[in-house]
Amino acid sequence: MTENDMPEILCKCFNEKAGSITIIPADLILYKCVNKYLAETWLERYQSPRPIDHDTINWLRSLGRKIRGQEYNIRTKRQAVRRIRREIRTLTDAQRERFIRAVQQLKARRIGSTNRYDALASAHDGRALGSAHSGPNFPSWHREYIKLFEAALQEIDNRVTLPFFDSRLDYNLFDPRESNFWGDNFMGDHRGVVSSGPFRLWRQRNGAYLERNGGASGSMISPRGIRNVLSRRRNIDILTPWANDRFDLENYHNAVHVWVGGSMLGLNTAPSDPVFFLHHCFIDYVWEQFRQRQTVDPESDYPFDQRAPPSHAPNRIMDNLETRKRNIDGYSNDYTDQYYRYARSPRTCRQCRNRFPYLKCGDWFRGLCSATKRPRVPIIRKESIISNKDLGIKRNFTSTITDKRKKPPRRRRSTGDWLAYETFLEEKKVSKIGRTKRSLNSRRYNKEERTSHITDMDSSMQNSFLLDGEPDIKRWVFIPVKIVHRRPSGLLFGTKVIKNRNLVDGVDVYSYNKYMNYTDEEQQAAYSHSFTSGSGADKVYVQVDGMSYNGKYVDYTIVDSRLPVSESVAFVAVKDPKLNSSISFISAYDSHGRICRPYCHSYGSNSNQYRKCSGVVNLTEEKPKLYGEDVGEVTQLLYKSGKGKAFTRRDENIFLSFYCDFHEIPWGKC
Template sequence: MILQSSALSGKLTWLLICVLACLPGTISRIKNINLTPGLSTCYRRFSNVTLNMVVGKFLTWHCESRVTTSTSLLRLSYPQRLYVYGLAQRLYSYGLYRGKRQATRCVRKEYRMLTTQQRNDYHRAVNGLKQNTTVQPNVYDALAMLHSEMQILKAHGGPCFLGWHRVYILMYEMALGDEVPGVCLPYWDSSLDNELQDPSQTYLFSPELMGNGNGPITTGPFAGWRRPSDPSNPNSRPAPVIRNVGVDGQLYSRQSIEMILSRNDHSEIVSPNANPGYDIEVQHGGVHLFVGGDMESLLTSPFDPIFFMHHAFVDYIWELFRTKLRNQLNIDPSTNYPMDHNIQFHGRDQMMDIANLTCGDGYSDQLMATVVYEASPSCSSQRPTCNSPYLRCQVNVGRCIPITLQEAPVMVNPGSLNLRPGFVNQLPGFVNQRPGGQINPGQNWMPQRFRRQVHLPATRCSGRGSRSVKPCQNSFCINGVCDINQWVYVPVKVVTIRPPGLDKYKSYPVINGDISTVNDIYHPSANSRTQRVIESRLGKIPKGYSHCHENGVGQIFVQSQGMNYEGLYKDFSIIDQRLATTMSIAYIAVKNPGHGVSQALLRATDSCGRICHTSCRNQRTGAFEACSGVLELDARPPMMYSSTLGDAMLDIWDYGLGTGKGKECPSFNNDNFFLTFYCDFPEYLPWVDKMTAPPTQTIVRPIPTPPLVFYPQPCRISKTCVLNIPCFSDKQQCRFYGETHQCLGACGRYAVCNYGFYTEKYCAGGMIFVEQVKRCSTTPCSKRGGARLVKIPAWNSILSPGMATNYRIVRVRGGTVVSGKR
């Protein structure tokens, strides 16, 4: 009886297997799981944001860059924590609570404005940290590892982002000064590089400056740098620091910075209430993506030294915003901490942990007691030089833009040749210098030994998206161990619709002997059915990267990000953009589940940063349905993944042996696909429903600041600088980049237009600023004689509409107010 029951059980098992085998589709060991609560919350914040207003990739990276829940992240050891604690204590001694100040302030300059000696000292200091093993594995890596663990959540996704990173780069700057006294952290103004037709060709990524931007860093001062080894696998060889410059992402633009600076409260430029177009953190993610490689992951980004220069620029933008709050709006930026949110770890009294400071402390003015920013480099027709061999003046916009990798820097000191403005390059808008003479557009003269090799600006055919395809170099690291054998490959379909911005491909039909140029033969509207089915579904054109061009051949970037492991993989498929709809195949690597389970978030975007839907196969019906794109896979059959890329390809294309005729044509195995990306240019994020009402939580918003009204009165820049011209508008003080004016009654003080607002500056050594030539002279202010009375508009005469103009009579000596009365 027992034998009969066992036999019956075996038959039923085989019957069940046969029934399952006959069901449509394949019962896969890959399955889709729900979004994490953190991802859902972040997506919902942007659920009503139309993607024609902001690049979709900016939003998804902002939400997804901190989703890893691995327990094997790099953690600071006790000696490392002691070192960090020592740096934190020095923040107090420099004025945070004790009121002390350093003897000299660190002047942070744009990286390309450093002198040769300053640049060499900076490189030497950074390499010194990497070679300093008093803290294991070295001081640099110990500081970089601080940007991990729970700090990822405390430093990103809310108002603590600004203060946390300010403290972080201050600690890094102190460490640099320990290696080479006097070294200050420079900033990288990436908006200058964004002015190039192809920003990836900026000379910044040259052997002379930051080293190459393609793959491992093999040139420049940081050549051969590697990430630290995994502490639990000390014998594993660490991966090199990797970049994929210009493959994805977008640098800060002048317009995006001006949009941030146009806001009037901190709550308008940080999560969760800021519009993403004005959100300084959302916008900063584009630079992480642009550099790519290790910079693309928050866990690994500080291992590339360019990380700290990028965040110094973010901090510079923030300081410009704080100056506006204080000087233009009479708002104390140190107390203007956004409170109308419930983001975990971002409360004003939440401890940062990196320096025993709260998030509110990060907004303190005292943190900047040891630092001052030199204004971003600018130029004008009166000052048509940028004073850097790596920058050139674009006079028509008053900006200093980088030379490219195809150009050689002019290694010459203008002072040594007594050069004066005058040489006009053969390229319109770019002004160099020549000995003597005035600006003469008809001449092109400079001694050959000083002449820069000039190449014409890139054309549309050499811009982003239309140039040759760039590869993605992956590190193949999982939890700090870097080896391709840890990965398996999941095949995915990529279905795309013709980009709505690609109007014509110039392949036209001939009708009755005449060429019709209304639409090319591939356009959806060229056929009544495709027009009805495809073109009618397209909404507004989603926003893409500013340097993105459609030309018929495109890339869809696909990537996986570990959810229960630390690891990122990125690749792409090539698509034919001419067709109304087309399909391609990509292979995404994820962690080999081995005897456990791997969870990964799979995403796709096109080369313009426009996002794609995710659809998963229904295990019962075989149909593809909308899904989260978070996949879980294990090692039990049937496995819909392969151990190598070659096997993954052969599992899709079956090359069976023929009978007497060699190999047959390969057959296509459609059952091996579990995930399909649909790139159909959605108007909203596809993973959450568009909300028709505000969130259920009660948000108490601050009373809005009354709109600022400017009258045709002198424009006040600060309490020590007023210009004898009106401000341009209530949103912008000035329009022309590099526009310069002297402060009223101030011998050596002047203001330069930067990102729509004036930055106050002063001539070194107490020298006179000459308004006519817009530069400092060699005459000291003290030679102007004694004190004199100057009438300056009072503060409320500019900020308060409807009030009579009030003035303050002050006594000025040498450009400094020494006394005053109403």
């Protein structure tokens, strides 16, 4: 196993974005840059074949003609029957069922060598990875894409319109994983292989199962995020690569892809999950609201210069869609003038209370509307959470041994600039809506629930084992990755220090020491909905992105956030080197979105030394063999215990290690 240099595209992207790690969770930067790299180098690795048979191409073209015909008819006959796209929770049960049935039909109807759904899903792959993402063509290409999807649905049932998934309604829930959106009558469960609901045991076009890892990292879109986007007037201010990360529409969109995880995590597999189209319809809804507020002509406000990828050029034909539209045509007013319009999504309690059975007044922000909860899967006992509340940690911005003054949280510091900080901004706004006259410090939160800790400690991790188009664990081998985790600042655990018969404020037994200071340091931004368990248990994810192969693998290990330093080993899979070149980019981040720095073992020296490295790992069959066919074999690499013999641990067999201190900028110079 050896280290490779980081490719220039990746390295440059990280360096450009390094300044944003206190603004947005760094795992979103990781997501953005890895996708950019994979998109720009897609020809270097295996691609699932695009359907090229006549039937499929003809059908896609006829769909395109249909859309243009519809537009033409509407324009000339002036019937102006714009279809109305609505939030999926505001549909009647009958409307929603029609939509879901139509989606199921798309999947069931064969076309050429595949089915209609997969034929459409494949359009998001290949060339479109680059020309439809990370640039000005992002909103336009996807506008056209979901319109094609909608036309395909209407071919099956003309009464169906594509609904959207306003993830703010889920953000406003204390725990978005409990949302009805993941119920059996909506999208089905988000834990692992989708095995309930209308899409249960669906296969992606490459044969892999549809899978999700809901809430592992990422975030639903916050109301403040949308307000940020809508506060701008020019596309250049909300689109990659020009926009400040706080206003970047694609960022907020990415966070939902990360939140859902599984199939939605990979750009090439994302449309396999119907959630994709509902999510993108919401992004289109937001973009439309933005367009209506523009002070310049939205049709010609197509930003383009040498910073944007060349494939985003305004006059280039949209890739893979067979509708012969140019990229800039996606900025046309025709879509919403002629074809569809959006019904306002309910935002405040007044707009949703008692009106829609799947919406209610939210529990996270007073006065804001949220999704209802679905019946809870009894994996964890609610009582146990509640009875633990005294042991719980609090998000404490100022606790320290040396400094007990209450300082207001500063903008560029603390645990959650991107989203948690807005908690403070949001409250004021909300108290206005909620017509109750309470002082700012009174019960704006439901305190009970604030201390009942909802963490992601009760779900495991599912991978597709998809590698170069084949989902098979035999194509992968496992490697150990060591995680060294430092206690993040802003935490306080329920293990109180008693000194001279008195309780000591603001510290716990683990933070009470002379050697480590947990406060006055710059820290990476974190997601606001992520909590550390009162037990200290926290997850650190390790992600593998194939560079010489098409495949992704994510797993985690559990660390103890109470301790100054806690160590653990994760097992992740990479391509089996027997199947030729196995080069992977490996990264690590915690469940709060903060990322860790890679270190590689320096062999040859006697000491167990690790030096900073790129995280790009080239696995070969050369000795020493530092991988195993399965988790058991790797375990044997690390630990040996014979009968009655001494127990040995072999750290030298761990090549890659991550140090998670969440302070230093995790990326080095190129």
